[in-house]
Amino acid sequence: MASSTTRRPSWRTVTPVLAVAAFGLAACTSSQESSDVAGTTPPVWTSSPAPAGEAGGHGSTPGGREGDDHGASAEALEVELKDGAGADVGTATIIAEGNHLVVTVEAQGLTPGFHGLHFHQNGTCEGDFTSAGGHLQVGAADAHPSSGDLTSLQVGADGTAKLVTRTDTVTLDQVEGKSLIVHSGADNFGNIPPRYTREGGTGPDETTLSTGDAGSRVACGVVG
Incomplete structure (x- = not known):
């Protein structure tokens, strides 16, 4: 009767099998889910919180300004508006x-109604504010x-x-x-309109063209 022998598995055979089993177990327990967006893999966080700065998305900053070509400039100019008596009547x-x-x-403390609002040539607000000069004009001097x-400004x-309001002229x-x-x-x-009749002719006169018939100056502030 032939003797029987028992062959023990070689470590060379067992090791690959264990590796495959471990990989399969890890794949089954991963918290990562597939994405329905082509070419993307969703980020997967375990028990640790998301790294600082990544909660708002890649490259984002508070307010969403970074990389936004349409965002407002960081620089702002301020104006303190005062009336002829030196009292504060508003800001810009x-x-x-x-x-x-x-x-x-x-603004506050102004007469109800519409008020002309303009940038003027000089940065001075003295007396009746005529020291501010005429309306600021860039480019053609006769443009209206x-x-x-x-x-x-409607009060x-x-x-x-x-x-x-917005302007792209300055x-x-x-x-x-x-x-x-x-x-x-x-x-x-x-x-x-051209049919408007005035002394000496028709249409707008020089005062209308230069001031818009907005009347006297009731408040002024230097832009800075």
């Missing part, structure tokens, strides 16, 4: 956003409205106003050090 903030400026004006003309019955550098003026009346922006 000017920032660059893309290829234009955003001007925000908040002027480069410094802004949307009129409510309680004497307060808030305006957010830059931050061009208004810095100039003055911002609030006028007593509404601005017609030189929009007088």
Whole structure:
């Protein structure tokens, strides 16, 4: 009778089998889920919190400003508006956003109605504010409205106003050090029809073209 022998598994055979089994177990217990977006693999976090700065997405910063070509400039110019007696009547903030400026004006203690609002040539606010010169003009000197003309400020019955307006006719550098003026009346922006009759002719006269018939200057502040 032939003797029987028992063959023990070689370690060379057992080791690969164990490795395959361990890999299969790890794959089954992974918390990673497949993504339905082509070419992506979702991030997988275990018990540890997400690394600092990654919660808002790749490359993001608070406010979402980084890499945003349309975000507002970090630089802002401020204006303190005062009336002829030196009392505070409002503030203005000017920032660059893309290829234009955003001007925000908040005011109080003004007469209800529309008030002309313009950047003026000089950065002085003395006396009746005529020291501020005429409307700021960049480029063609005879252009109307002027480069410094802004949307009129509408004051409510309680004497307060808030305006957010935009302009692409001037830059931050061009208004810095100039003055911002609030006028007593509404601005017609030189929009007088040719049929309008005046002494000496028809259409807008020089005063209308240069001031918009906005009247006197009731508040002024230097942009800085």
